[in-house]
Amino acid sequence: MIKFIIRGILRDKSKSIIPIAVISVGVMVTVMMSGFLEGVFSDVINQNAKLDTGHVKIMTKPYAENKEQLPNDLALLGINELIDSLNLNYPDLIWTPRIKFGGIMDVPDASGNTKLQGPGIGLAISILSEESGELQRLQLNKSLKKGRLPKRSGEIILSDNYATKLNISPGEKITFFGSTMEGSMVFQSYEMTGTVEFGSPLMDKGTFIIDIRDAQNMLDMENGTGELLGYFKDDKYDDQKALVIAENFNAKFQESKDEYAPVMFTLKDQNGLRESLDMGDAFSGIFIFIFILAMSLVLWNTGLIGGLRRYNEFGIRLALGESKNNVFKLLLIEASVIGLIGSIIGTSLGLVFCYYLQEVGIDISKDVANSTIIMPSVMRAYVTSDLFYIGFIPGLFSMLFGTALAGRGIYKRETARLFKELEV
């Protein structure tokens, strides 16, 4: 029967071209938008996790309350013991300390006087320890624009924009001027070994990276850190799992009278991500719903027009004794086949566009140059496995829904009046 229906669709192009075209376009847009939204949300999550939030993050309570000010005087101390205990209690996670600090980077001239200077934000990570996985996590090798990554203590890398602003090249000396955890004045000279591009306008503006040990020594933070980040070993963020871990950890310190007791936050509970991502999810759901509805209305209309055009055909079939249910059933099967063809074409086109957006992306760096949140400078789509079937849901459903609405007319036909109507 399917073969018969397909042959009918192929032979009578007037009843299939418009619905297939409508479904193809609709499915293509659905696949493209789903891939694009998925890509953007994933990038926002990944970039936040890698650069700032971790999958979970531990800070002291007062540090967390003032974290925008990078208050290292409120930092976590005794982190080696804390990490040992975390490894024991939460074996699914890898823990890595990070220190963020502000200060002035000063480039000297030949006589050691200030040539150029500018404020910057320092990020201290375990760059010299291979076990920490920080190099891979931050993809610093891929982000390297000039020179090389630090290999030993006393070396520093700068964001490419910052290095350009300070007119400094790899191999030159640069001095950090700032204050220690307790506020003492600190000067430290480093050799600049290279520049990186993080792909986040906020970070690319004025960030420099040094090894965590150098930062601990320089800022008088021995065995201390501003933030302790935890990453799931499979590198995938699981919100439910993270929430359970955070709840369990925080329960242990709920009654603590220590002003500097640690507190754990999940990725989504930082930087307002839960609200943003939940809103994004809701919007994509609403978008798909509205899209199915709009396509259904279009296809209903197409079905009605088709139904009118096939008024005689249905009449003859009913007059010949075919049951109304069978006519309706065949109509729905026919719609399913049309929906399937449209969905296959639409999905294929959508995947092609998604792949293009995945590889090339949309550069928004100029629009988010002054952004205060961590977000990618190039918006990309992701070709994921669900894109291969997601378009079939609206494609088939809207065609079936539209045809079902239009096909209701079949049941209104009165057999007694058929011959008169058909003027046989």
Add this chain to the structure above:
Amino acid sequence: MKTIIALFLSIQLPFLLTAQVSDLKALKIIEEIDKNMFSKTQIVTSEMIVYGKRKKRIIRSRSYSMGKENNFTEYLFPEREKGTKMLKLNERLWIYSPTTDRTIQLSGHLLRQSVMGSDLSYEDMMEEKRLSEVYVAKIIQEENYNESPVWVMELVSKVEGLAYHKRVLWVDKNKFVPLKENLYAKSGTLLKTTTFSDIRKINKRWFPMKMNYKDVLKDGKGTDFIILDVSFNSKIPEGYFSKNILKK
């Protein structure tokens, strides 16, 4: 018409004259404050007590200043700060670090940064302008502060580029020394408060030996600045106000 003008003048004149007399009195008061607080040269050995969140730090330094343009400070204690030097010449400030053997110049908004985690900014440390030269003063109230009779005075800047647009001072009527000072931004926001205590007579002038600076935008109990030793109008070698002093 003439009657109206005469009537208007007869009503307004006493007020205008009183206001003028009051302004003159205010100017005289801040000139007296300047006489107490400023001198041709000053050599001060001081301790700055910075109350951190977890511990307090004491930083000892010796400063040499000449007029309102030149200041040289050498940090003496603790070990971490020892040998760090700051030199201010006119509007420029250099800091020398012995550990890196680098001299860094600070300017612009960087001067608003805190000095060693204290409630004082580099700008605060640098500003040595006489009040009578840069502010217009008026007495707004008379009251008792810490059992001393005081004038409450409002000083509004008459020149551009000052760290604080407005100051409100509680001035001791007997010693012509401020006992308290509130410092405001141009927007009217209170930025800092300073309290002055342990006022001693040194070389015929009254001088506060202890100050507490409190940045109202910061938590904590502020920064104490205790003067251990002060000498006025002593001779300071010229070389102290040259960049060469930094690396010596």
